[in-house]
Amino acid sequence: MRVLPTILFGLMLSAVAAAAPPRPARSLEVTPNPIALGGTNRVQQVQITASGPDGHRFDVTHRATLEITGTERATVDGSTVRSVSDGDASLKVAYGGRVIEVPVRVRNRTTFPPVHFNNDIMPILSKLGCNSGGCHGKQSGQNGFKLSVFGFDPKADFNALVKEARGRRVSLAAPGGSLLVAKASNTIAHGGGARTSTGSPDHILLSQWVAQGAPWGSDGAPQVSSIRVSPAQRVLRATDEQQLLVTAVYSDGTTRDVTGASEYTSNATLVADIEEAGHLHTGRVPGEAAITINYMGHVTASRITVPRGGGPENYPRLPTNNRIDELVWAKLQRMGILPSGLAPDAVFLRRLHLDTLGGLPSPAEARAFAADKRPDRRQRAIGDVLDRPELVDYWTQKWGDVLLADREVLGERGAFEFHRWLRVQLATNRPYDEWVRELLTATGNSGRYGPVNFFRAARTPNELTRSVSQAFLGIRMDCAQCHHHPFEKWGQDDFYGMAGFFNGLKHTSLGPGRELVYHGGYQPTRIPLVNQLVLPRPPGGRGIENFGESDPRVRLAEWVTRPENPYFARLVANRIWKQFLG
Incomplete structure (x- = not known):
C-alpha cells in the first residue's frame, strides 16, 4: 500500500x-x-x-x-x-x-572460511524475503517449498533445502546450478523474480555454501552476540540523507559489516524513511523517527531528529525546577521548539484534578483556588489532591484494568477481593516492587486472598506470559509464541522460557466462584511443532536448571523486580508519564 x-x-x-x-x-x-x-x-x-x-x-x-x-x-x-x-x-x-x-x-581473500548455515545463509534468506509470509514462509509454502516464517526454525529450513525434494535444491557437483543459487539470481526462472544478482556478495556466499557441501556448520562456531549502529542518534535537516553503518559483534569478539544484510523499518516515514542498505532520507516534516535495525534476531535503533524550521537562533536559557525540566528543555532545544507559556490557574486546576483524581474540581474548589493569591497556591493544590481518598480510588481502578480485575471473568467475590487488595497496596503507599513480588508468587484461596485472582484472569502459561510481559515489563511477546518477529528481539525461546515459570500452576475448585491457586512445582516446557525442550528463563536471560522444591515463580518475581532489570522501573515511569503528559 x-x-x-x-x-x-x-x-x-x-x-x-x-x-x-x-x-x-x-x-x-x-x-x-x-x-x-x-x-x-x-x-x-x-x-x-x-x-x-x-x-x-x-x-x-x-x-x-x-x-x-x-x-x-x-x-x-x-x-x-x-x-x-x-x-x-x-x-x-x-x-x-x-x-x-x-x-x-x-x-585471506583466496581462502573462503567455512560457511555456517545459521550465521551466514539464514540472514540472506531473511533479507531477500524468502521466508516472509508472502513467499515461502507462508503456511502452505510456495510451489512445494516451505521455509519457517521469518526464519524462526533454522533446522527445519536447513532440512527443507538440503534433504527434501530428493536434494534437488542444492547440487554439490555444480553449486552455481543449484536451484537455491540459480533461482535467487533468476538464472532459472523464479516466480519471485531476481532476488540477487550473479557475482553479488549474497550470490557468492550461497554458491560457496553449496560448494563446501551445504553443511549446517560447527555448533562451536562464533554466534552473533549483538549489533551496533552508527550513528545511534543524529540531528538532520529537512530533505537530508544519512548512511547508517551496522556492525555485528560475534561471541569471539570479531566483527562483521552487516549493513547490507540487515532489515530496516521506520516508525515515522514522513520524518525519515529508509531506502536500501541503510541509506535513509528525511522528508519535509519535522519530528523524530526511530529506524529499527534487525539482524539475526538482534535489534537496535538509530534515532533521527529533524528540527522544526524557523526556531530561535539563540535558544533562551529556561528556568528549571527539577531534572525533568532539564531533559524536556534539552529536547525542545534539539527540536527547535520554544515551550508554551505557563498554563492559567483555571487550566492548571482542571488538569490537576482530571489527571490525578479522574474528575473535575467542584465549583466551590475552583472559586476558592481562583481567590487564593498566595504564591505557593499550586504546590498547596497538589498536596491537597495527593491526600484525598479519590486518589486511591482512581489509581486502584487504573491498576485493576492493567491487571485484568474483571468481574465477568473472576466473579463478584474474586473481583472484590482483588480490588480490595490492590486498594490497600496503594492506600498504604507500599513500594511497587514489593507488591508486585507478592502478586507474582500469590498462592491461596481466591475468595479470601486477592492477588491469586490474577492467575484466574490469565490461566494458562501462554496467557500469563503475555499478561506479565505487558503489565510489568512493557514488552509484547505475542508474535514470539509462533515465530521470531523481524523487528522484535524476542523469539520462541524467550516466550516459552518465560511460560516455563507458570507451567505446573494448578486451579482446584472450592465452590462457585472460588479456587485454590498454587504451583505444583517445575514441569518441563517444550516449544510446539519442533518439540524442543526450553529451560525457564526471563526474556533475554539464561535458563534456570534447578528450582529444588521451590515455586518457580519466585525466581521470576526476583528477576522482574530486580533494580538492574531494564524494563520494570521504566515501564511504571512511562505509565505515570503518559497519564500526566499524554
Whole structure:
C-alpha cells in the first residue's frame, strides 16, 4: 500500500538532493578507518561524515567522490569497498575541497572460511524475503517449498533445502546450478523474480555454501552476540540523507559489516524513511523517527531528529525546577521548539484534578483556588489532591484494568477481593516492587486472598506470559509464541522460557466462584511443532536448571523486580508519564 507514496517521496527527495549545492566542509571523517577485508567480510560499507564551519556534522557518503589506489587489491562499488586480492590499497575520499585517505587491508581473500548455515545463509534468506509470509514462509509454502516464517526454525529450513525434494535444491557437483543459487539470481526462472544478482556478495556466499557441501556448520562456531549502529542518534535537516553503518559483534569478539544484510523499518516515514542498505532520507516534516535495525534476531535503533524550521537562533536559557525540566528543555532545544507559556490557574486546576483524581474540581474548589493569591497556591493544590481518598480510588481502578480485575471473568467475590487488595497496596503507599513480588508468587484461596485472582484472569502459561510481559515489563511477546518477529528481539525461546515459570500452576475448585491457586512445582516446557525442550528463563536471560522444591515463580518475581532489570522501573515511569503528559 505504501509503494506509490514511497516512490514519489524518493523521487522528490532525489531531485532536491541533486539540485542542492555542496555544503562547506571543514573536515572529513571516514568510518571504519582502516578498512579491513577478508574471510566472509569481503565487502565493507563506508560512512563519510563532514563537519561544517559551525561544527555541525552531516553525512556525505553518497555525495563524496571515492577512488581506490591499488585496484588490483580492492574496488569501489557506490559507497562500498570490495576485496579483490590480498594486499594493501588506499581509499581516497574527496568532498567540498577536502581530501582524506584511508588504508585498505585485504587478507585471506583466496581462502573462503567455512560457511555456517545459521550465521551466514539464514540472514540472506531473511533479507531477500524468502521466508516472509508472502513467499515461502507462508503456511502452505510456495510451489512445494516451505521455509519457517521469518526464519524462526533454522533446522527445519536447513532440512527443507538440503534433504527434501530428493536434494534437488542444492547440487554439490555444480553449486552455481543449484536451484537455491540459480533461482535467487533468476538464472532459472523464479516466480519471485531476481532476488540477487550473479557475482553479488549474497550470490557468492550461497554458491560457496553449496560448494563446501551445504553443511549446517560447527555448533562451536562464533554466534552473533549483538549489533551496533552508527550513528545511534543524529540531528538532520529537512530533505537530508544519512548512511547508517551496522556492525555485528560475534561471541569471539570479531566483527562483521552487516549493513547490507540487515532489515530496516521506520516508525515515522514522513520524518525519515529508509531506502536500501541503510541509506535513509528525511522528508519535509519535522519530528523524530526511530529506524529499527534487525539482524539475526538482534535489534537496535538509530534515532533521527529533524528540527522544526524557523526556531530561535539563540535558544533562551529556561528556568528549571527539577531534572525533568532539564531533559524536556534539552529536547525542545534539539527540536527547535520554544515551550508554551505557563498554563492559567483555571487550566492548571482542571488538569490537576482530571489527571490525578479522574474528575473535575467542584465549583466551590475552583472559586476558592481562583481567590487564593498566595504564591505557593499550586504546590498547596497538589498536596491537597495527593491526600484525598479519590486518589486511591482512581489509581486502584487504573491498576485493576492493567491487571485484568474483571468481574465477568473472576466473579463478584474474586473481583472484590482483588480490588480490595490492590486498594490497600496503594492506600498504604507500599513500594511497587514489593507488591508486585507478592502478586507474582500469590498462592491461596481466591475468595479470601486477592492477588491469586490474577492467575484466574490469565490461566494458562501462554496467557500469563503475555499478561506479565505487558503489565510489568512493557514488552509484547505475542508474535514470539509462533515465530521470531523481524523487528522484535524476542523469539520462541524467550516466550516459552518465560511460560516455563507458570507451567505446573494448578486451579482446584472450592465452590462457585472460588479456587485454590498454587504451583505444583517445575514441569518441563517444550516449544510446539519442533518439540524442543526450553529451560525457564526471563526474556533475554539464561535458563534456570534447578528450582529444588521451590515455586518457580519466585525466581521470576526476583528477576522482574530486580533494580538492574531494564524494563520494570521504566515501564511504571512511562505509565505515570503518559497519564500526566499524554
